[in-house]
Amino acid sequence: MADRFDLIVIGGGPGGYVAAIRAAQLGMRVALVEREHLGGICLNWGCIPTKALLRTAEVNHLLHSLDSFGLAADNPRFDAKKVVERSRKVAAQLAAGVKHLLRKNKVTVFEGHGALAGPGTVAVRNDGKTTELKAPHVVLATGARARTLPGIEPDGAVIWTYKEAMVPPSMPRSLLVIGSGAIGIEFASFYADMGAAVTVVEVMPRILPVEDEEISALARKAFEKRGMTILTGAKVQGVQRNGEGARVVVEDEGGVVREIAVERVISAVGIVGNVEGIGLEGTRVQVEKSHVVTDGYGRTGEPGVYAIGDLAGPPWLAHKASHEGIVCVEAIAGLNDVHPLDVTKIPGCTYCRPQVASVGLTEAAAKAKGHEVRVGRFPFIGNGKAIALGEAEGLVKTVFDARTGELLGAHMIGAEVTELIQGYAIARAGELTEAELAHTVFPHPTLSEMMHEAVLAAYGRAIHY
Structure with a gap:
């Protein structure tokens, strides 16, 4: 006899495990199927371990720039094996944390490959055995994989x-x-x-x-x-x-x-969605350019089947997947205050040096949509904290609707902008205008002051530049 649940999630990445936990919080009996690693690509082979590597690279850069801080060290060097080991340990620690959170929230985890096997049914294959699960709602969160170019297929060596x-x-x-x-x-x-x-x-x-x-x-x-x-x-x-x-x-x-x-x-x-082998054949689930077509609540064309995260298309971001999972599950639960996913309110971050972060429309996209815009810019060189940190290169840029004052987009490059962008993300989510942002008091001395100045600059009111 099949195991019965209220909701089954296929895929334990940042979309799937968050959806499972939120569903459990809402009183559902939840099953999560994962064939490889809890935490998915992001936690095990993407977002987290790469940030550990990039932190090492940042430290290495600083070690070779000590003279500018009045410091000195002889022959700074690195051990490639230890650099990788640290990155893998960070990933392993967080993967164990995900396992603990699922257990804490009483989510039943099934190891194996999950696939749709008829209405309200998921078949889990593992070591030659098949377990059948039943639920009225199935969330597909199978993620994506790296796209390859013909003739330039990766060989793992060169x-x-x-x-x-x-x-x-x-x-x-x-x-x-x-x-x-x-x-x-x-x-x-x-x-x-x-x-x-x-x-x-x-x-x-x-x-x-x-x-x-x-x-x-x-x-x-x-x-x-x-x-x-x-x-x-x-x-x-x-x-x-x-x-x-x-x-x-x-x-x-x-x-x-x-x-x-x-x-x-x-x-x-780029990436392609993992749409193969998950039982989409014979369903009304639509696939376009390797991604499952959904509405703003994760619903597909097949009743009772949902898709979230990288499988459901861009932006291919872990935090988009997590939020999408919560929206999907809360809509299934019938909560009244659920808003459909709006990708223009999802910040994007690139953790290179210098960092890059953005949310909302670019200046060109805003103009293409017919907005008359006001643009504000504030450079890092005008900020005391940035100069003190030795990080005086960068820019904060804001794009406002000239008629309504709506913050249409914000774009940054420079030190720690991946941490700063959340301020503008809150402004987008709260539908704030330049008036609220201009009257917000930002602490001094901080990098965040540049966010305030970039708002003021759009209206000819910047103080420090």
Whole structure:
């Protein structure tokens, strides 16, 4: 006889496990099916371990910049094995924490591969055995995987995906990153700070193409100042492996073809949803470009079947998945104050050096939507805390609707902006205007003062610049 639940979640990543816990809090009997690691790609092979690596890279950078702080240390160096070990320990600690939280909230965890097996039914396969689960509601949270380019398939040795890039047996002296989205740029930044000669190849006209154009330009300038080679409007035509690494054939934006010799290549050209093998055949679930089509509450075209997180499309962010899971479950529970997912209120963060963060519309997107805009800018060089920290390069930019004062978007580059952006995210969620933000008192001396000044600057009222 099948085990019966109120809700079954397939996938234990940041969308799935959060959805399961919230459902349990709301009094549901919940099952969570996970085939590999609780916490998903984000916790085990993405968000968390990469941040541990980037923290190491930041410390390494500071060690080589001690003179500017009046300090000195002889021969700072690193142990690649210990760098990786620390990153893996951080991931393991948090994975254990997720397991504890699920147990604490009385979520029943099933190990194995889960798939739809008829209305209200999920089959879990593990070690040749199949367990049948029943529930009126099934949430698909199977995530996504790295996309591969034909002819440039990762081999784990010379051509890496994010997984191999996180556990290098030794630090390469040179590498080429294909793709300049958040994943590609974070790895480029990490390896550059660890001493590698880094080349980034991006097919779009600019790096970090989803960010505001002004921020992208500043990021490129900062990366090139660090010694990175940035090629935009460029295509990788092929990778020729050899005993020393690889020779990458690149056609630049002018049509000139060149060969670049590097030890390693990182492929970071996007992701595809894990839609295969989860029982979508014969259902009314729609799939477009490898992602499940949903409404603002995670509902699919099949009654009782929902999809959240990377499986449900962009933005491919852990915090989007978690929030989406909560929205989905609270709607299932019939709560009255559930609002559909609004992706323009979800902040995006890239943890390179300098950091990049944003929420809402870019200046160009706001204008394209017909808004008359007021734009405010405030540079890090005008902020006392930034100068004291030795982090005087960066910019905070705000975009307001000129008629209503609505904060349409905010865009930042510089130290700790991934921590600062939540202030503007709150403003977006609360539908605040420039009036409330201008009358908010920001503490001094802090980096957050720049957020206030960038609001004032949009209305010609900035004090310190």
